[in-house]
Amino acid sequence: MDAAAAVIIAALLALTTAVNALSDAEVSYIAGRQLQSLEASLTAGAGAGGDLLPDDFEFDIRVGVTFANDRLRGAYVALQALRRAIYSDPKNFTGGWVGPDVCAYFGVACAPAIDDPAVTVVAGVDLNGGDIAGYLPAEIGSHLNDLALFHINSNRFCGIIPETFSQLTLLHELDVSNNRFVGVFPEVVLRTPVLRFLDIRFNDFEGELPPELFEKELDAVFVNSNRFVGRIPENFGDSPASVVVLANNRFDGCIPRSVGRMKGTLDEMILLNNRLDGCIPPEIGELANTTVVDVAGNLFVGSLPEEIGDMGKLERLDVSRNQLAGEVPERWRAVTGMRADGDR
Incomplete structure (x- = not known):
């Protein structure tokens, strides 16, 4: 990331749970609205491949005001589309999203464009914790071209x-x-370049x-608490991430032996509460810079590999609630937060 991008990200971070459930009727209504939006997208994009909106497509959003630049005009189109896709906004986060001054909208951050500091653009949207119900319209991707940060956690978006x-x-x-997003893993995020x-x-x-998830240059991967299944891809160890959290899903099989290849970057690996089985691979001992390993609540058997003793920076190791056997080597007992209490 270059210096200009770093400045923008820092500024955006300065912006900144339980989620109430929607009724089945509300979910159906919102899903229907998004499907109608997607059908319009496909029809409009048919001449250019049929899967993406053309750059100038707008969902009947009239723009009869003047903007400082075309990028802010595009941002206005996207933000108004998002506002129209919202079914419920109990904290009124978007109630003030009126008029052309998009930089004054709640949760919207503007900054100088990376390619032209004289041009102001919308660089971030942060609607965390709004309890907002709705869906994400296509215009967010097609018109917010300068977006560096998009945070909508702890809401009721679906689709x-x-x-x-x-x-x-x-x-x-x-x-x-x-x-309440649904479907298979959203592979579109893997095609988001940076x-x-x-x-x-x-x-x-x-x-x-x-497998492409672990080939992408991600610093942090949080996919926990969904309904993912199957084996962790064999190229797991190719990920350059410092934090990988796959907990509370239904993964089975072994931890891939490629895990040792993460030794240069991995700080935390959280795999608890899945259905992983077999033995913990000895290659885990190659993670010399890792501080946290949590594989509790799985189906691992056998004994802990001796190589774990080579993890010089390990601060917390939790292998509880498995079916492991044997004694914990004396040299590991100094590890802070060590839990290796068998099947409890």
Whole structure:
């Protein structure tokens, strides 16, 4: 990330749970609205491949005012589309989203454009904790071209992540956790070129994780508390992430032996409460810089590999609630937060 991008991200972070359930009728209504939006998207984009909106497509949003630049005009189109896609906004986060001054909208952050500091653009949207119900319209991806941060955690958004998110070429952080998104893993995020922070936890995503997730240059991967199943891809160890959290899903099989390849970057690995089985691979001992390993609540058997003793920076190791046997070596007993209490 260059200096200008770092400044924008720092400014956006300065902006900144339980989620109430929607009734089945509300979910159906919102899903229907998003499907209608997607059908319009497909029809409008048929001449250019049929899957993405053309750059100038707008869902009947009249723009009869003057903007400082075309990028702010596009941001206005996207934000008004989002406002119209909201079914409930009990804290009135978007109640003031009226008029052309999008930089004054609650939860919207503007900054100088990376490619032209003389141009002001919308660089971040943060609606965390709004208890907002709705869906994400395609215009977010097609018109918010300077977006570096998109945070909507702890709301009641449902549906899917639009395919147009692949057009967010500057997006570094995507946090859609604590919502009601559905479907298979949203592979569109893997086509978002510079994404570094991905948080989709506490949703209803399902199916298997694509191997491409661990090939992407992500700093943090949070996919916990969904309904993912199957084996962790064999290329797990190719991920450069410092934090990987796959907890509270239904993964089975072994921890891939490639895990040792994460030794240069991995700080925390949280795999608790899945259905992982077999033995903990000895390659885990190669994680010399890792401070936290939590594999509690799985089906591991056998004894802990001696190589864990080579993890010089390990501060917390939790292997409880498995079916492990044997004694904990004396040299590990000094590890802070060590829990290796068998099947309890």
